[in-house]
Amino acid sequence: MPCPRINMLTISAALTLFAATLTFAQEPTRQRLPQSPPHHRPNELGWNLAPEDQKYAAIDGNHLMEFVKDQTAMSRHYRDNGHPQYWGRITGTDADAENAEWMMKKLKAIGLEDVHEQMFDLQPQWVPQAWKAVVSLNGKSIPLTSAQPAFLSKGTNGTVDMEAVYVGMASEAEIKPGPDVKGKAVFFYSNDTGSRHVGISDNAIKRLSDRGAAAIFVILGVPLDEKTQFYPVNAPVPAFSLGTKEGLAVRDMIGGAAKVGTENAPVHLQLNLDVKMRPGLKSGTVWGTLKGTTDENVVVVAHRDGWFEGANDNGTGVATFLGLAEYFAKVPKSQRKRTIIFAGTDGHHDNGAESGVWFLDHPEFFAKTALLFNSEHTGLKDTGLGLSAYSNAPSTYRWYAGDSPALLKVAIHALDAFGVPTFPDSLPTPSGETTRYYFLAPSVQIINTGYVWHSDKENDESISIPGMAAVTRAYAKIIADTDNIPLAGLRTKK
Ligand SMILES: [Zn+2]
Known part of the structure; x- marks a missing residue:
């Protein structure tokens, strides 16, 4: 991310010069505009709590940020320990084990009971060992350093060489009259900037696979030249995402070759992707319990895994989870109605989502779950839209609150109490970790993403500390404000 201060200085200097030119006759000694002093508050969120919500100020964003930093450091530790290309808090790896230990230590220190890890045997895990992609024309080459294989991508058998073609946005209108893609490395541009999924650009990857492409590269239209990890895209051939700068350089190299009509010297791609499927790995759900005074419970889930530094996905979710544990551990037990069960799951970036499958297989677990x-x-x-600097606002949140009008009312009130910026309506279903089993209990989710999601730019700097605090406070308020709503009232369908 370029430094916003530099951009501001450049703009400021340009404006000063412009103003000086206009007013030269009157004010030849006009001074440069001063640099903006820092804002008094980092953000407008959560600074002016209503008297009845003052108690939630105990949930401190800067403190939560320490949990985020602990997790991003684990990812960097894993990267620097011999995994320079495919890294993060990846399920089944040393980073997963370190993360589970860290979470158990935190939950015990907070004072939770029955802290333990429920282990699962993982199916063989996709582990790309190394990859290299270079395009070249007439002795000039572009190493594709931002290329990142989609999860579960097929590998190559050693280094392969193939012609490279560019098909615009890979719509039917472009592919049909366009270059023959059979046996070639196909590059396409996508402005589907929020997608990390198989369906990107109206199923462009399927269209290209069906026509026999030998390798597929999505040039993701986020001008940060980030490395972006996609979920599985179901291509029968190696499939990669690519940063905009390098992707457009490939496009222009192909365009240049086509222009001079050098049919005998097309642009070539040399590609090597060494993939192994590793059997015998393990992961688990980390559990902790904060006892209440009834046999009813509230369940808080946070997935522990994440690609790259994963500051938001899911560093902040885990920080919110620990923040809630800390907040309610300080409430006297006699005032805690429902037991709160915390579950740090193995996650869903491994295509197995073992913790989630366990929940789905055990609906009886939720028999007395209020939330x-x-x-x-x-x-x-x-x-x-500028993408050149982060603002002081969090990215707008999507939210879900089911099943009852009573819960919906409480959730809206909590969102508004802390100024959480949101879309007006609840989503039809929550997304992410609980998608598989959310319907087994009245579910709540407040979630945001953005351009850096699943990329190597999703670092500590990308986190809105007041936003994370506001959502954590909203969750705490929803727990407290539903205490007196009976289970049946929360489960009444809308
Ligand atoms: Zn996530």
């Missing part, structure tokens, strides 16, 4: 929170992506900053 099920998905604590996920609670604090990414907004970049706006």
